[in-house]
Amino acid sequence: MKALDRGAKCIVADPRRIFFAERSNLFLPLRPGSNIPLLNGMAYVIIKEELYDNEFVEKYVENFDSYRHYILSEWDLAKASRYTGLKPFLIEQAAYLYSQAKSALILWGLGVSEHRAGSYTAMAAANLATLCGFWGKPGCGAMPLRGQNNVQGVCDMGGLPYVLPGYQSYLDPTTKLRFQEVWGTSLPDREGKTLPTLLREALSGKVKGLYAMGYDVAMSHGDIGVVWKALSNLEFFVVQDIFMPLSGKYAHVVLPAASVFEKCGTFTNGERRVQLFEKAVSPPGEALPDWLILTKLAQKLGYNWNYQSPAEIAEEIGRVWPAWKGILHSRLKERGIQWPCPEEDHPGTPILFTTGFPKGKIHLAMAKHIPPFEEPTSQYPFLLVTIRRLNHYNVGSMSRRCPSLKKLYSEPIIDINPEDAKEFGIYEGARVRVWNDRGEVIFRAHLEERVPRGQLYTDFHFETALTNLLVSPGLDELMETPEYKVSAVAISLLS
Amino acid sequence: MVIKIVINNKEIQAKKGEILLEIARREGFYVPTLCYLKDKSYPKNPCGICVVEVKGEGIVRSCNYVIEREIEVETDSPQVKNIRKKILENLVANHYGDCKAPCHTPCPGGLNIQGYIGFIAQGDFKASLALIKEKLPIPAVVGRVCPRFCEPVCRRSLVDQPVAINNLKRFVADYCLEHGELPLDLPPLNERRVAVVGAGPAGISCAYFLRLKGYRVTVFDKEEEPGGLLRYGIPSFKLPREVLRKELGNIFNLGIEFQGGKVWGRDFTLRDLKDRGFEAIFLAIGARKERFFGFQGEELAESGFEFLYKFNKELINLKEYEGKKIAILGCSYTALELSRVLRRLGASVSIYYPRSRMEVTIPQREIGYAEKEGVKFIYVTAPWILEKLERGYRVTFVRTSLTEKKEIKPLPETAFEEEFDIVFRAWGEAPSDEFKNFGDLEAELETTAEGIIKVNPQTLETSVRGVFAGGDFAHGAKTVIQAVAAGRKAAQAISAFLEGKPLKKALITVKYDFSRGKRAEEFDSNFLDLFVPEERAQLKERDPVKRIHDFEEVLIGLTEEEAIKEANRCLRCGCLGIHKCDFREIIIKEDVGVSKARKKIKYAIQKSHPLIEVDLNKCIACEKCVRICPYEAIFFRVVNKGTPAEYITFRFTERCVNCGACVDVCPTGSLTKKNLLVPYSRSEAHAVKSVCGYCGVGCNLTVWVKNGTILEVTGRDLPPNYGFTCVKGRFGFEYYKSPERLAYPMIRKDRLREFERVSWDTALEFVAENLMKISQEYGPESLGFLCSARCSNEENYLMQKIARGIFKTNNVDNPARV
Incomplete structure (x- = not known):
């Protein structure tokens, strides 16, 4: 809003005329499920009219020719217009506005992610930023506006089946060694299952036990009728939460947790900014902070975990993930720090890719359009x-x-x-x-x-x-x- | 470009183009402002109090003065001060409100009455109790015996009847005796020891507040049980033993030692206590010396006070009083309690009092209860001669009148005789000075002409260093709440004494306290028209015919519904923006009194916004709210600003998104949050750094906490939010105290059963056992672990560590898809 006050231009793409549409320079009311046609249509204009940052593309992009070919042959404006329901000139205008800016940022919400082509859409958006060289500079890049307060952090912390904390591979020998040293135990080497897979396998009887901390699967998942069946099929289900979740109906154990006001710790926001929150009040009854519940559980499982405070855990995270080494609670009392922060006196990294890219070159994805699973029918119009x-x-x-x-x-x-x-x-x-x-x-x-x-x-x-x-x-x-x-x-x- | 400027003779480096006000603030000079907002436009009519004097240029506003060259500035020259004062006086003349609620002033305990009633109105009884206990550790007792200094001044009485303040206090106290209190933030005990002599309200209160500061306190009392007058003077039908036992038990359980049956002067002296390592001593043995009226044969009457003590220690033969005709001379608290005990023992009781009913010094309702129970009152009648007969007594009474000095004047010509089985005297009690010969230190304790121990009125310290005295013992027989206040005061003084620090003096601000009217006749009745009359909640009183056959409590407390309804009768006089009121701070600093403030209401209070209340009577037209709002959601106009004809138009437009930025920036109580019903000052709350628990923006928040309760949440001026939040940031914290919170671990063997509450040990063993069993039977791949996008980094790290490190599976996922 401040940026708009200072004269920044704004394009809004949303099927509904949302609040920001009023303040935008260009409003694109596209059809739901047509994000990729819009983005690829814009890429078509940018390439066709040679609006892209040639220097950047030559320096960093490894597969520009094949991408160029894909876009020019597959995504002409007429097609983009047909899918999105937008007049071609609107897409053209958007492409000009975006590519001709000095710096530009692409922000998106769940309207991008919650589609079958959600991931491809994110790639298509990143492609636009790459074409125009909008990386590694202030006010540039492409980022999701993260929905939940620590959804960034939970992914950073390895709450994912395919990577360890810090997006490190469990197959990489050096990483493995580091973890084994700090944890004093071996690591699994088979890839894990995502929740949708776990639920499918619970239905089929292969997955038997589930432990959900602060996650009401039974209410929040899509197509929850099926989720309920899966949860009822579990032999053992633990929920840990601040209120009785809908999932509690299927649970064998309910563990009461402290809310954000009743404990201390860090959250990481969508800008990778790790921020400290402190304890304000006591939890109700016998409720405990989640970290303490997990520590006690590990002790019951026969492991000698002895964390006295979240600050100690944060230090351990820094030992297994080098980019977090400088993230110490003592440094966060005043303001947050954006990772990577590899040293204890490192100021943090507000902008990524200022000096290049992790793999050296950028590979542009051929973002393909996948229509929604369902379309309105005469029965369900x-x-x-x-x-x-x-x-x-x-x-x-x-x-x-x-x-x-x-x-x-x-x-x-x-x-x-x-x-x-x-x-x-x-x-x-x-x-x-x-x-x-x-x-x-x-x-x-x-x-x-x-x-x-x-x-x-x-x-x-x-x-x-x-x-x-x-x-x-x-x-x-x-x-x-x-x-x-x-x-x-x-x-x-x-x- | 760096430019040297001089402020109040101090040289300062400034940058060209900087704003003078910003520089002054950065460098720690005091320059007040009510309308300046960094990086925002200026209002059409700036407040003008940020004026300073620039040499060669004269008086300038520092908020829009841009540094171009070297200058010399004075921030508080007489002329500057004068201009500020004039402006502030104009603002004062247009201000109409109460800084503090009228009920607050007369309360000897200094309770935040409006605040605890506000919590009750929100159904937050535990927070209400915590606020009360900040000043009063025995609210269940005081809620039953308080004479209620506050209720007569309650503004609501101008609408219909005063709010039932004391009964509300009793309600929360009783509620928490049953349902538990919020946990106290109790420091561990240190090694510094304090002795308290006397376990009455003053002594217990002193011990409580000393314990809160970590001192090791021992309370000595001559009786076996603590409570003093509360235990042995007040009968159970007024203060049930169970209530007293529980309330005092909660206090002693905090780690205060009680030594019963220890008599000062018999079992120990002050010297002994000092020798035993007590660094300070608080004497609060109450007022136990009987008063006498002064008539012939008075000493032949029995002591009412002694009777009550004996009765409450169960040393009385109850049968002895059945059917007896009894006279009680005097109408003290002792007389009334005694009369009601005797009625319950089957006696017929008359109270003789030399003055009229209206002159009785205890509340009229107390007389009413006794009357209903069949106690007869004979007023303007004094005993003249008492004779002991072979069986019983004969009393000669005379009628009385008053002298010009309002002293009692007996009228001997009206004398009449009456015979009784028993005659009690009960003229009240006074402190005794018999301690003088207990020991060498005691001999040094100075007393007043009336024989009362002499104390420094500020510190309650006696003439002996380290020995303090308070309560009835030091100020004569008064009320329980006054004894509690004395105990608290002594605790502060003792703590200062032990730390070797001067006692903090409370700032007296009466001169700067706006009031809508101190007396009913100066009050603008148009204000009262904003409120609809509603009946005051009454305690249910047990049927007198039945209640005189037992010692059960006479008055039955309010129900939850009644209490909440009653609490909502509170007019909320005291300003709910006082914690953020820059205006008040500035007029105190600039010493501008408020006697010329407006006494008439000009604008109706706007209550239509769901979360924000608008009282334009307190608006100073700084337009900060309009300028901070990113949504253009406020329509604001002011005409004739700063004159008596000033008129403000304000309303929220439909663009409002309820974020509350306008409230937090408002420098008066003009805009307040409807969910904050507790007047407080920022210095008495903790500002806890927090991060919003809702979305991924990660707004920095300040959580304002007092007594373990969150009062409000404000934005912090840091990236990424720079002070802004959405409606959830400021108003979405309330869930934490929902009664639906999970508070205990629960397990069940299968889904057909109900959950049962178990200990953490049992719950976690159950979890560990079952997860292990599945892992061993079906392999680690049959388990899944879900992290949370709402839990902290540290917690999620531990969750995946359990999965990977303990169960050896990568089956870890999180709600990023939701």
Whole structure:
């Protein structure tokens, strides 16, 4: 907002006329699920009109010719326009505006990630930045606006089946050795399974036990009807949380954890900024900070873990991941530090790639378009998009329990275009039934001009309206993110 | 380019183009401002109090003075001071509000009454109790016996009836005796020892506050159980033993030693205590010397005070009083408690009092309870002669009138006689000075002309160094809350004495406290029209016919619903923006009194915004709110600014996203958060550094904490948010105290059963056992571990370490897909 005040230009691509659309120089109301056609269409213009940063491309890009060929042959403007529903000149304008800027940043949210082609879309966006040389300089790059407060951190910490903390490979011998030395134990060398795989294997009976810390799988996952079946099939399921999650229904153990105000530790935001939070109040009853629960559990498992504070754990992280060596709690009292921070007096790294790239050259991905798993049909004529409301958060377990926030927004609402509403006899505040083969959910209707015809928008903040029952089983081809953004549903007035 | 400038004769390096105000602040010079916002536009009518004098240029506003060349500046020349004062006086003249709630002033305990009522209104009873206990460690007791200095001045009484302040206090105290309190932030005991003599309210309160500071306290009392007057003077139908036992138990359990049955002068002297390593001593043995009225044969009457002690120690033959005709002379607390005990023992009781009912010094409602129980009151009647008969007594009474000095004047011509089985005297009690001959240190204790121990009124220290005295013992028989206040004061003084530091003096700010009107007649009734009359909550009183047959409590406390409803009757007079009020700070600093403040309400209080309350009567038209708002969500106009005809128009537009930036930047109580109902000062709260627990932006927050409760959350001026947050950052913290929080580990063998609460050991053994079993039976690949995008880095690191290091599986994932 400050940047816009100072005169920065802004392009907004969103099916809905969102808040920022008003402040943008160019608004692109594309069809849901057509991100790649838009980005590749822009790449087409940038290449065709030779708007790219030739010097940068020559220096850093290893496969420009094949990429050029792919874009020029596959993504002419007419095609991009057809898929996105945008007039060709709008895509052209966007390409000019972006490529001719001195510096430019591409930011995206879940509207990019929560599609079957989510990962490819991120690559397509990164391709644009590469074409224009928008890396390693202030105000440049391509980044997701991360949804959850420590989603960056949990990935950094190795909360992923295919890498160790710091995105290090468990197959790399030096890394392995370092971990074995610090941990005093050996590491597994078979690749792990992602949650969607774990759930599939729980269904088939291969996976028997699950331990979920601060993650309400039963409410937040897409197509949760299937998730419930998988969870009921587990032999043993532990949940650790601050409120009884929906998953608690399937659990054998519920462990009470401390909230952010009741413990200390660090979170890493979307800019890799590691920030310290301190304990403000005591946890309720016998609830404990998660780190202490895990430490005690390790002791019960016969391991001599003896962490006295999160600061000690942070030091250990620095020993297994060199880029974190300088991230010490004592240094974070005033302000955060952006990793990589390899030394105890290193100031942190606000901007990556200022002196080149980790692998030397950039490989441009041939981002292919994958249409959504589902399209509206005559039976289910509406395209349901799940979104978040400003006043709530994710599954709403916290925000629903804040009286102030509840005052602002207290029940599940679905947004519908007024014309569509009229057609279906739906009025403002009416109770409506939204359904497909996977389930049915009741909402209150809100008539919203910003919503395009044929689309419905709602959140999944309420336990009383489990929107995720309706969400399509489609998954991102690479990362298996559920396709929360495109599901086919029907709507009718509840009599 | 560096330019040398001189501020108040000090040379300073400045950069060309810098703002003078910024330089002055950076260099630590005091230059007040009410409207300056860094990097923002200036208001149409700047406040003008940031003026300074620049040599050769005269008076300038420092907020828009750009450094171009070398200059000499004076920040507090007489002319500067004068201009500031004029501007501030104009602002004062337009300000209408109460800095502090009227109920706060008369409370001897100094309780934050509006604050604890505010917490009750939000259903946060534990936080309410913690706020009370900050000043008063025995609220369940005081909630039953307090004479309520606060209620008569409660503003609500101008609308209908005062808020039932004391009953609300009793409610939270009782609630927490049953449901537990918030954990105290208790320091470990140090090695410095303090002796407290007397386990009454003053002694216990002193011990409590000393313990909170870490001192090792021993309380000595001549009785076997602690409580003093509370235990042995007040009957159980007024203060149930169980309540007293629990409340005092909670205090002694903090690590305070109690030695019962130890009599000062018999079992120990002050010298003994010093020799035993007590570095300071607090004497609070109460007022135990009976007062006499002064009439013939008075000594023949029985002592009411002694009777109560004996009765409460169960040394009385209860049958002895059944059907007896009893007179009580005097209408002290002792007289009333005694009369009601005797009624329960089956006696017929009359209280004789030389003055009228309205002159009784204890609350009228206490008389009412006794009357309902059948105690007869005979006013303006004094005993004249008492004779002991073979069986019983004969008393000659006279009617009385008052002299010009309002002294009692007996009228002998009205004399009449009456016979009784028993006559008690109960004129009240006074401190005794019999300690004088206990020992050498005691002999050094100076006393006043009335024979009361002499203490320094600020420190409560006696003439002997390190020996302090308070409560009824030092100020004469007063109320429990006054004894508690004395105990707290002594604890502060003793702590200062032990640390060798001067006692911190409280700043007296009355001169700068705005008030909507101190007396009812000067109060603008238009303000009261904003409130709808609502009935005051009443305690249920047990049927007198039934209650005189037992010693169960007479008054039944409020229910949760009643308490919350009653708490919402509070008008919230005290300013809920006082913690952020720069205006107040500046008028104190510039010594501008508020006697000329506006006494009439000009604007109705706007309550339509869901989270923010707007009181334009406190607006100084600085326009900070308008300028900070990134959403253009405030419509603001001011005409005739700074004159009596000033008129402000303010409203939130539909663009408002409820972020609350405007509230935090408002330098008065004009904009306040509706979820903050506790007046506080920033110096009494801890500012805890935090990071928002919602989205991945990672806004830096300051969490304001007091007594283990979060009062509010504000943004920190650091990247990435530079002071801004969304609505969740400022208002989304409330979930942490939801009653739905998981608080205990629970397990079940299978999904068909209900969860059962178990210890951590049992729960974690159950987890360890089952995970091990699965891993051994089906291999590590049959297990999955899910990290959290809401937990800290350290915690997620440990989770994957358990998976990889202990179970040897890479089956680790996280909610990045959600």
